[in-house]
Amino acid sequence: MKNIIVPIDFSAGALYALKYAVGVASKAKSNLTLVWVDNQVNQLPFMASSSNDMREEAKARMIEIIEKYQKKISGKLEYKLRKGKVYTEVCNLARQKEADLIIAGTYGGSGFEKFWIGSNAYRLVTHAPCPVITVRFVSPVKFSLKKIIMPVDNSPDTLQKLGITVEFARIFQAEVHVLSLLTEKLRTLRMRTEANTHEALKYLEKYNVKSQLTVYETGNITATLLDYATNIKADLISIMTEQELGESQALLGPNARIVIKESSVPVLSSHSNTKI
Numbered sequence: 001m002k003n004i005i006v007p008i009d010f011s012a013g014a015l016y017a018l019k020y021a022v023g024v025a026s027k028a029k030s031n032l033t034l035v036w037v038d039n040q041v042n043q044l045p046f047m048a049s050s051s052n053d054m055r056e057e058a059k060a061r062m063i064e065i066i067e068k069y070q071k072k073i074s075g076k077l078e079y080k081l082r083k084g085k086v087y088t089e090v091c092n093l094a095r096q097k098e099a100d101l102i103i104a105g106t107y108g109g110s111g112f113e114k115f116w117i118g119s120n121a122y123r124l125v126t127h128a129p130c131p132v133i134t135v136r137f138v139s140p141v142k143f144s145l146k147k148i149i150m151p152v153d154n155s156p157d158t159l160q161k162l163g164i165t166v167e168f169a170r171i172f173q174a175e176v177h178v179l180s181l182l183t184e185k186l187r188t189l190r191m192r193t194e195a196n197t198h199e200a201l202k203y204l205e206k207y208n209v210k211s212q213l214t215v216y217e218t219g220n221i222t223a224t225l226l227d228y229a230t231n232i233k234a235d236l237i238s239i240m241t242e243q244e245l246g247e248s249q250a251l252l253g254p255n256a257r258i259v260i261k262e263s264s265v266p267v268l269s270s271h272s273n274t275k276i
Helices: 012-028 045-072 086-096 117-127 158-172 187-206 223-230 254-262
Strands: 005-008 031-038 077-083 101-105 134-137 147-152 175-182 211-217 236-240 267-270
Touching: 005 086, 005 158, 012 031, 012 045, 012 101, 012 134, 012 158, 031 045, 031 086, 031 211, 045 175, 077 086, 086 101, 086 117, 101 117, 101 175, 117 134, 117 254, 147 158, 147 187, 147 223, 158 175, 158 187, 158 236, 158 267, 175 187, 175 223, 211 223, 223 236, 236 254, 254 267
Parallel strands: 005 031, 005 101, 031 077, 101 134, 147 175, 147 236, 175 211, 236 267
Antiparallel strands: 134 267
16 A cells, blocks of 8 residues: 545544544555645636635645654655646546545535535545545544454445455454345345355455454345444444446445445445456
């Protein structure tokens, strides 16, 4: 995990996620790039000076953050200032840096801009070229991950999150709780879930990752997953984004959206094109 991107708008939620990112980068020995985006596009001429003032203030605050956290990580800590749509600029930077991970707060809002309230957070998860960890302001900032939940179902892409989940488990010496979710009565679909679960356990064993299996019959996978996370005091949930195709672009699936919105612990989201 060489490069991590952290979008920041200097709100309490964004700074909260930054602390989490510093903890991850410290343990993984990663480089950390912070990015602030000025999304005040199509401005009138008389507004230009205000935009310049914001940029200078953002630069000054970035320098303060670098000075505060540089000694806490062994990798490089830098910042970038961008202009445009927030999620577009963050994703473009992630591609440029060949980022392995983006860590972002799901709640923001400051004198700069309400970046992470509503659809922007979901757009980032949807369009990012790499896995994304979303951190809610209520999430405990933990620098030591001990329990990671990885739900498994009958979908063809459910195992695509194995690679990044195993990487986190090995970095933090964490235990992976495989949550096998039986949601259908059809024997064929149940057998597919069982086969996927078997493959997941084999993969974890191959990389010497400690695991625990729990099987649930459920008609509400999001409620089951979130309740299970609370009951075992999980530190991270690893899910697929289950993207759907809309009229013009991919959309974040409903179950992933609910988990990201409601989870009290950080959520690691991966796309179906993620390599195991």
